[in-house]
Amino acid sequence: TSVAPIPSVIPGPVHELQVRSNTGDRTLWVVFVIMFISSLAFYVMAWRQPTSKRLFHVLTAFITTFATISYYAMAVGDGITIKSEEIIEHHKGDIPNTSYFLDREVYWARYVDWSITTPLLLLDLAFLAGMNGADITVTVVADIVMVLTGLFAGLTEDKTVAWGYYAMACAAYLVIVYQLAVNGRAVVKTKDNKTATFFTSIAGFTLLLWTxxxxxxxxxxxxxxASVDSEIIAYAILDVLAKPGFGFWLLFTHDALASSSVSVGGFWSHGLSTE
Ligand code: RET
Structure with a gap:
């Protein structure tokens, strides 16, 4: 006579649900409005410059435009999926381990947004510094790797696998940090002093926020x-600083320098370096 093997974990019927409440809902709508109004402002600022001086304005306006779309999607309830993670509870003695399921919303629309907007943010910084084509390519590709492995980490239902993807994303992020902090800073020193100082400030601000x-x-x-609501609020604050905050700072500084004599050959030399 054979006895059916006792499973090492007996799954329980319990599902714990983690979803957003009204607070999260309202936060998403508020950020949608902020992104929309910022986009309009950036398009107006772009339009007030001659096309040859609009590169930063166009990049920055696109960044908040994509954020407007993704916040709209998340606010109306799209771009979200429920991920179900099995949590195992260990018991002492002969009692078999049991498990329950943690069902939590994953806002994958964020990663779609980031896959487009973070490369554009990096292009803003790379063009400001005057980085060369190879370094810009490495930076943008590392950024795409970071966001896509981050998406996989967010979606997998296996916790161990998730931290594997997370480690890859962090490695890619370090490549970005290196490109900006070492290569970007080295090359911007060949420009005028004001541009170099400004790059150090805004790139420093960016790296701090991104971390x-x-x-x-x-x-x-x-x-x-953290609850889903706290997560929404935390990303909301960071996103407003990293997109409209970054954008207004960059474009106001640009326009001020572009109308002064200092900037010749500096800030608004937008040509892609091909060395
Ligand atoms: C993830 C998780 C995996 C590890 C790392 C991440 C980094 C994300 C970053 C996102 C930046 C987003 C910005 C949005 C603009 O509004 C994907 C969260 C390193 C740096 C600036």
């Missing part, structure tokens, strides 16, 4: 310590 994303991801999407 908060993987931290929030770890606390919210990874470990599920």
């Amino acid at each position: 908060a994303y993987p931290i929030i991801w770890g606390v919210a999407d990874g470990s599920k310590i």
Whole structure:
């Protein structure tokens, strides 16, 4: 007589649901409006410059336009899926382990947004510094790797696998940090002083802000310590700083320098370097 093997984990019927409430809902709508109004402002600012001085305006306006679309999608409830993660509870003695399911919303529309907008943000910085074609390509490709492995980390229902993707995304992020902090800073020194100082400030601000994303991801999407509402609010603050905040700072500085004599050969030499 053979006895059916006892499964090592007995799945329970319990599902814990983690979804957003009205607070998360309202936050998404508020950011949608901020992104929309910023986009209009950036298009107006673009239009006030001659086309030869519009490169930063166009890039920046597109960034907030994509954010407007993705916040609209998330606010109306699109671009979201429920991920079901099995949580195993270990018991002492002969009692078999049991499990329950943690069902939590994953806002994958964010990654679609980031896959387009973070390369555009990096192009803003790369053109400002005057980085060469090879370095720009490495930076943008590393960024796409970071966002796509981040998406896979967000969607997989296996926790161990998720941290594997997360590690790859972090490695790619370090490539971006290196490109901006070392190569970007080295090449911007060949431009005028004002441009060099400004690049150091805005690239520093960018790296500081961007570093908060993987931290929030770890606390919210990874470990599920933070609620879905807290996650929405945290990303909302970062997104407003990283897109409209970054954009207004960049474009106001650009326009001020472009109308002064300092900038010749500096800030608004938009040509792609091909060395
Ligand atoms: C993830 C998780 C995996 C590890 C790393 C990440 C980094 C994300 C970053 C996102 C930046 C987004 C911005 C949006 C603009 O509004 C994908 C969260 C490193 C840096 C600037």
